[in-house]
Amino acid sequence: MMSLLQDQVAIVTGAGRGIGEAIAKQLASLGAQVAVISRTEGNSKKTADAICEAGGFARAYAEDVANYQAVQNLGERILSDFKKVDILVNNAGVTRDTLLLRMTTEQWDEVLDTNLKGAFNFIKAVIRSMTKQRSGRIINITSVIGLIGNAGQANYAASKAGLIGLTKSVAREFAGRNITVNAVAPGFIDTDMTAVLAGDWREKITEQIPLGRIGKVEDIAAAVAFLAGPQASYITGQVLTVDGGMVM
Numbered sequence: 699m700m701s702l703l704q705d706q707v708a709i710v711t712g713a714g715r716g717i718g719e720a721i722a723k724q725l726a727s728l729g730a731q732v733a734v735i736s737r738t739e740g741n742s743k744k745t746a747d748a749i750c751e752a753g754g755f756a757r758a759y760a761e762d763v764a765n766y767q768a769v770q771n772l773g774e775r776i777l778s779d780f781k782k783v784d785i786l787v788n789n790a791g792v793t794r795d796t797l798l799l800r801m802t803t804e805q806w807d808e809v810l811d812t813n814l815k816g817a818f819n820f821i822k823a824v825i826r827s828m829t830k831q832r833s834g835r836i837i838n839i840t841s842v843i844g845l846i847g848n849a850g851q852a853n854y855a856a857s858k859a860g861l862i863g864l865t866k867s868v869a870r871e872f873a874g875r876n877i878t879v880n881a882v883a884p885g886f887i888d889t890d891m892t893a894v895l896a897g898d899w900r901e902k903i904t905e906q907i908p909l910g911r912i913g914k915v916e917d918i919a920a921a922v923a924f925l926a927g928p929q930a931s932y933i934t935g936q937v938l939t940v941d942g943g944m945v946m
């Protein structure tokens with residue numbers, strides 16, 4: 699179990715905090731070398747340092763995933779630093795919640811550009827190299843909100859539903875090259891993103907979760923590690939919901 703991902707190279711976006719940090723650490727603990735990406739250098743460095751201190755291998759990079767050209771350049775840099783990329787986890791995401799009547803085009807664009815275009819940008823940056831090596835795993839972090847929608851999150855829900863369409867289309871395009879593309883849809887997970895939710899959300903949400911608890915970042919990291927590992931080689935184009943049974 700310890701070395702399921704030995705000699706594999708993984709990119710994890712949004713890995714400076716929260717779910718992405720847990721994914722980067724989990725993949726590293728299974729033997730993968732990890733390119734840790736976040737918007738701010740301090741956060742990606744913190745995650746990469748923790749991985750190295752635990753005996754793994756990681757390098758930190760800071761970039762805005764929404765910037766197409768910057769991401770292509772970063773992809774080349776990572777390919778030069780690590781020589782290959784086997785696993786891409788598109789996890790970076792933001793919320794700019796408000797009701798549609800109040801939503802500005804800036805709030806719409808920021809969420810779509812980060813959550814959806816950011817994934818497109820990274821897939822474009824690594825897909826040729828995966829195609830050449832005739833193997834690859836792409837895992838996009840969507841959300842249960844992309845499946846069921848949510849008042850006050852039209853931009854976020856659209857970006858996460860879009861990620862599901864992107865996942866299935868790219869899965870079909872590259873299955874012949876032995877590249878699998880899947881999505882993980884978390885429910886409510888304890889991170890900075892949910893810490894800003896108002897008032898008694900925790901109690902209200904917990905009531906709607908059959909397993910009776912808010913999710914942990916490790917719950918999502920475990921699902922991603924499974925989809926990145928050898929036991930998931932015959933799974934592609936799927937959305938794995940990890941939400942304590944909230945959406946079924």
Ligand code: NDP
Nearest residue numbers: 712714715716717736737738741762763791841887889891
């Ligand atoms: P956090 O807000 O805790 O962390 C977000 C991470 O994404 C940070 O590392 C941040 O970088 C990075 N990031 C944000 N914007 C950019 C950008 N433009 N370029 C590069 N990096 C960026 O989020 P979570 O860990 O909670 O969420 C991770 C993913 O999981 C998101 O896609 C989210 O939508 C999804 N999700 C989360 C759920 C939850 O309940 N928490 C539920 C369902 C889905 P930095 O640290 O430098 O600021």
